[in-house]
Amino acid sequence: MGRWRTTGSALLRVIVVWVVSTLTMMLLAGVLPDFKLTSDNGESITRVALTAAWGAGAFGLLSALVWPLVVRAFLLVPALVLGLLVFFLNGSLLLxxxxxxxxxxxxxxxxxAVIVAAVMSAVASATSTALAVRDDDAYRRRLSRLADRRRRGRGLDSSPQPPGVVFIQLDGVGERTLRHAVDTGLMPTVAAWLQGTHRLTPWRTDWSSQTGASQLGILHGSNFDVPAFRWYxxxxxxxxVSNRPASAVELQRRAxxxxxxxxxxxxxxxxRGNLFSGxxxxxxxxxTAAARRGRRNRSRAGYFAYFSDPANAVRTAVSFIAEVGRELAQSTRARVRKETPRIKRGGLYPFIRAFATVVERDVVVAAVIGDLLAGRTAVYADLVAYDEVAHHSGPRGRDTDQVFRRLDRSLALIAGAAGQAPRPYRIVLLSDHGQSPGETFESAFGLTLKDLVRAGCGLPVPRRARRTRSGAEARYAVRVALHRPVEEGETHPPQRESDPVVLASGNLGLVSFPDTEGRMTREQMDRRHPALLTTLANHPGIGFLLVRSEEHGAVLLGRAGSEVPLAQLTDGEGPLKGFGRGAADAVRRTDTFPHTADIMVNSMYDPATGQVHAFEEQxxxxxxxxxxxxxxxxxxxVELTEPVPHGGELVGAEQVHHVLRRWLGEGQGPQIPVGAAAVTGMGAEGTTGMEAAEAATGMEDSPPTARTEGSFPVLGRAAQDKTC
Incomplete structure (x- = not known):
């Protein structure tokens, strides 16, 4: 009886979707002048309905049978281009x-035909999802079938399996921001976890508080010699640059x-969705997988999973377009209301945001669900949506509130799939860093850090920078230091010294002099550019500098001539006043890196408002x-051991790595010891063997049903080349 009931329920859903698709086709034929279901002589309503039923049935059958083959034929097409082709391919099937x-x-x-096909696919998908929502038993049965299939495919028996662990990284979500999202009702799933099943533990990053350093340390146990997001x-x-494929591969190799x-x-x-393979x-x-090229590395093969179902493809494409429209509306509202701080959000950014918050989120969540149903021991996935939006809209506000709601729905979907997996799973939620608000350095002072450095060196700067107060003061300091005028339009004699390389990583700046071997000392800089360090240290937008001295070793420079050797550096005093606990140790650790810049520049920080000045447009x-x-x-x-002993503090991504590794071993029996894992396992290609469950929970913008193979690049990150 149960099998007949299941078959009957499935058949009923097919009939309902067919009827709805038929009515949709008839409605579109009445609205669109170039779409006809009748002959020139006209037809009866019954004849029109039969024609629409034939067309809807044929379109549905072609979508189910032909679409996956068409998508596979387009695997060599760039991923974003394939996403745009979804509409046209669907329209061709309708014709x-x-x-x-x-x-x-x-x-x-x-x-x-493109319009009709898109509307019909979206309506069919919405109808199917709505029916599945009303049939919880069918949803659970499908999850169970998929779990059994994956278990048999991997040769797993039906005996109880030890628990696996799935690590979900919410990129850029600070501990206070998470608490705020929970307290304001934006994340009910996380709130339910906090009320009984999970514990929340804050941890502290290294000086370089960004995904490259944190995720490398978390996944590979070492982020030594990663002084910033980008460095020379x-x-x-x-x-x-941490989010360039070649750089990521080299960083992983070093770790x-x-x-x-x-x-x-x-x-x-x-x-899934990470910079590094772990x-x-x-x-x-x-x-790191996107950087490799070879016969076995078809980097776009994974998109077959994403687009193999036309309804999912259209739904995601529609969500993508809706997100672009949402960003345009939000940025327009910010301009009209003259909200501050504010940055430009035009160009390609609306599309980059939509890729990160829709496409990447959906594919990563679908892949994680597939991993759970396949019974994998450990999964680590990064959801970057919040970080992307917070950079441009600020860490808190209406824009990020919407992101939190969607992230929570994704977590609920993953938790639901974990309940149907062939083994029990422990879900660990974590982040790699937080976000600090504040007006950009350029917006606040009218010039970039690079302009300020060049002005302090007596080098030419743009006219707009010369006219600012900071630029004028720097140029005056140069004139005084050199005892000679440096006027506008002055031609400088050729210098053998190369220009300084100035890089920005959020509110951390790095200044390097390429023509010197090793780190340039303070004394060398004073001889070459006598006004530079004074100009930087006394600027109101800069908190402190780290340089190396021939006399005192590494020193921290602050305003009004403040100078503290690192050996005497303490939290909350001197240049580190207000920066909080652990700042001194973080600076000391970075000083030991071989590739620490000649001048490490940290922006000012206001403890009262929590604001900093980013040296980038963020x-x-x-x-x-x-x-x-x-x-x-x-x-x-809570069933896992506490991350640190009671009253202790979790410091640095490397310590987080050891905690996660310990948790993987709890309940697993004998484990592979550290150091025994094959180095060749640095993200080798392989199929995921994944069939994600249908998004039957009724969630907005739910991830698609998919079967993912291979690996593909993080286009959102690589295209932006910015701090992540």
Missing amino acids: VALRLIPTGNGAAEPET EKESGEVM VERTADGGLLAHDGAS GAEQVALVL IGSHGGLGGEQSHPFLLSP
């Missing part, structure tokens, strides 16, 4: 379906070499010290 109508009455212009390496003359270990996920793990064999949207920033950016969170099930 074919109309030709299959026996009466021959169906006809549509190509551009109209003198021996190679290259700028390392594996230093730890002699493959990574957190080297044993039956999966890495040693997992199963990867999707992992940047009103929500991270990368240095100051405020919530240095205080992420770790939300773990």
Whole structure:
């Protein structure tokens, strides 16, 4: 009886979707002049209905059978281009379906076919989802079937399995911001966890509070010599950028070499949406995998999973367009209301935001669900939506509130899938850093950090920078130091010294002099550019500088001539006043890195408002010290051991790595010891073997049903080349 009931329920859903699609086609035929379901002589309503039923049935059948083959043929097309082709491919299938109508009455212009196909797919998807929501038993049965299928495919027996762990990283969400989202009702799923099943533990980042340093330390156990998001390496003359594929591969190689270990996920793990693989064999949207080229690395093959179902493809495409429209409306509202601080949000940014908050989120969540149903031991996934929006809209507000609601729905969907997995799962939620608000350095003072450095060196700067108070003061300081005038329009004699390289990582700036070997000392800088350090240290937008002295070793410079050797540096005093606990140790650790810049510049920080000044175009920033950016969170099930002893403090991404590794071993029996994992497991390609459950929970913008293979690049990050 149960099997007949299941079959009958499935058949009823198919009939209902078919009827709704038929009515939709009839309605569109009445509205769109270039879409016809009748002959020129006209037809009865019954004849029109039969024609529409034929067309809707043929379109649905073609979508189910032909669409996956068409998508597979377009695997070599760039991912974002394929996303735009979804509408046109769907329209082509509709034209074919109309030709299959026996009466021959169906006809549509190509551009109209695109519209009709998109509307029909969206309506069919919404109807199917609505029916599934009303049938909770069917949803649970489908999850169970998928779990059994994946278990059999991986050779797992039905005996009880030890618990697995799924780590979900909410990129850029600080501990205080998470509490605020929970307290204001934006994240009911997380709120329910906090009320009984999970504990919340804050932790503190290193000086470089950004995804590159934090995630490398979390996944591979070492973020040594990662002084910032981007930095200059003198021996190679290259700028390392954490979200560039080649740089990410090199950073992962260095970490594996230093730890002699493959990574957190080297044993039956999966890495989803991350910069680094963590040693997992199963990867999707992992940047280090995107850097490789070869016969087995078809980086776009994973998009087959995403677009193989036309309803899902259209739904995601529609959500993508809606997110672009949402961003345009929100940025327009900010301009009209003259909200401050505010940055420009035009150009490609609306599309980049939509990719991060819709496409990347959906694909990552679908991949995680597939991993759960496949029974993988460990999964680590990064959801970047909040971080992307917070950079441009600020850490808190209406824009980010909407992101939190969608993230919570994604977490609920993952938790639901975990309940149907072939093994129990412990869900750990964590973040890699927070976000600190504040007006940009350029907006506040009229010039960039690069302009200020060049002015302090006596080098030419743009006219707009010369006219600012900061630029004028810097140029005056140069004239006084050199005892000679430096006037506008003055031609400078050729210098053998190269211009300084000035890089920004949120509110952390790095100044390097390429023509010197190793770190340039304070004394050398004073001889070459006698006004530079004074100009920077006394600027109101700068909190402190780290330089190396021949006499005192590394020193911290602050305003009014403040100078403290690192050996005597203490929290809350001198240049570090107001920066909080642990700041001195973070600075001391960074000073030991071989690639620490000649001048490390941290912006000012106002403890009363929590604001900093980013050296990039970001009103929500991270990368240095100051405020919530240095205080992420770790939300773990109470059945796992406490991250640190009672009253202790969790400091640094490397310590977080050891905590997560310990949790993986709890309840698993004998584990692969640290150092024994194969180094070759640095994100090797492989199929995920994933069939994600249908988004049957009625969630807005739910992830698609999908089967993911291979790996593909994180286009949102790589395209932006900014602090993540």
